[in-house]
Amino acid sequence: MRSPVAPALLGLILGCIANAAILPAIPQAEFPACDDLETEQMANFAVDHINAKNNHGYKFALNRIEMVKVLPRRPFGKVAFIELDLLETECHVSNPLPAENCTIRPQTQHAVEGDCNVKLLIVDGGYKMLSSHCHSTPDSVEDIRNLCPDCPTLSRLDDPKLKEAADSGLAKFNAENVDGTHYQLLELSRGLSTHMPLGTHVEFAIAATNCSREQVQDPAEHCQVVTGEHARNGFCKSSVIQLPPVPVPDGAPKPPAEDVTVDCTLYDHQAGDSHFLEHYMHHLGKNIPSPGIGRRVLDLIHSHNDTHASHESHSAEVPAVAAAKPVVKRAVDLAVPVTGILPPVCPGRIRHFKI
CATH class of the missing domain: 3.10.450.10 (Nuclear Transport Factor 2; Chain: A,)
Known part of the structure; x- marks a missing residue:
């Protein structure tokens, strides 16, 4: 006798195949190279926004792109998640000089590093900041002492x-x-x-x-x-x-x-x-x-919510979307070494120095 289970199982399989055919595909994440020009463009936009919203301390400059991930966004556009490594400059936030023209604070002056996670909306070649989460820390006293025993340390x-x-x-x-x-x-x-x-x-x-x-x-x-x-x-x-103290005669100033x-x-x-x-x-x-x-430093956290504990910058309220500059794709050297393993494309290069 033919078992009734087989037709039922076959119908279930065919139903699953039919449903899978009409379900939308799962969005695929993109992982661009950290030193790709388009990635650098997004990172520079994010750093400009962070500096513009910072009300305390100093402007920061891009040092390294640690990670980038891009996801499709419905109904249109894309969302980029980027991890950035920044370095403090010698320009105070009140200084009108653009951050890219400011001097990076050297390690001998007790350098300060900024770590930021940012979320960007990409629409029609333009960028809009959705959120940013930053924290800054000074180099350790031990590292300063090893580098320069006589250098001053932060108070x-x-x-x-x-x-x-x-x-x-x-x-x-x-x-x-x-x-x-x-x-x-x-x-x-x-x-x-x-x-x-x-x-x-x-x-x-x-x-x-x-x-x-x-x-x-x-x-x-x-x-x-x-x-x-x-x-x-x-x-x-x-x-x-x-x-x-200098000894002076009696009555002398x-x-x-x-x-x-x-x-x-x-x-x-x-x-x-x-x-x-x-x-x-x-x-x-x-x-x-x-x-x-x-x-010892004015943390970048203060730039996001007027010195409150929140790290989040709800900058999606900014109406303007910055237009992206024309992007010239950079050829990434993916030559396969002897081991047959591709070199990593993230994190990117260090532009100044690593703390």
Whole structure:
């Protein structure tokens, strides 16, 4: 007797084949080479966006593309997931100089690395940032000591000596600047300490107020930061070096106990680039010269959600889609070595140095 199971099983198999024929194909991920020109173009767009949204610390530059994956997106376009390795530059975020023209901070000045995961929408040859997740960390003290035993190391940004050094440097600048404007401290961005000679070195952001040098009282609480078309901000580097005691005759004036030097660069208002001052105007009432409490660097995390704990940048709200530049495909050398194994196409090359 013929078993009824066989026809039923055959019908089930035919049904599965028919259903499989009408089901949409599973989207296939693409894994472009990390050093492909199109991948670099997406990475550069992401770095520009990260720098544009950063309200604290320094601009970053691309050092290495770690990974890239591209998926189809319905009903149109593609989504790219990219892991980036960045390096801190010497340009503060208030500096109008493009990041690609800024000097990478050398390892001997305690370099800082940024790690970012970004998600881009690709539509009609243009890019739009969907999200970004960044975190930055300084090179380890041990690595600095091995590289340069006498190099200074980073101080914590909430070290009172940094604020004192910034105040001393700013007071000297306010007393000597040629336009007679009183400038106010906005942010302590970086601090270093040295032992030979004993000193404190600090970098900080400043902004012009509506007070002149002659109008300022101590404290200058009535002075307000100028915004709008007359806004002017700047960035300073100041050092306070402790001088060795010098014996003096009785009645003679005592020499200064410390030597204060300061060098400030001022930036005129840049049209369409006021987010830095606007951000600090929002926070000035809290009297916080730096959000880096307990930190040695101003983490890129602060650029995404106004110093809150969230790492996510919901930049999909930005209406504009940046147009991609024409892409010239780079030929990838896939010559098979003796082992018969293809060389990896990710991570990509290191552009500066690896921390």
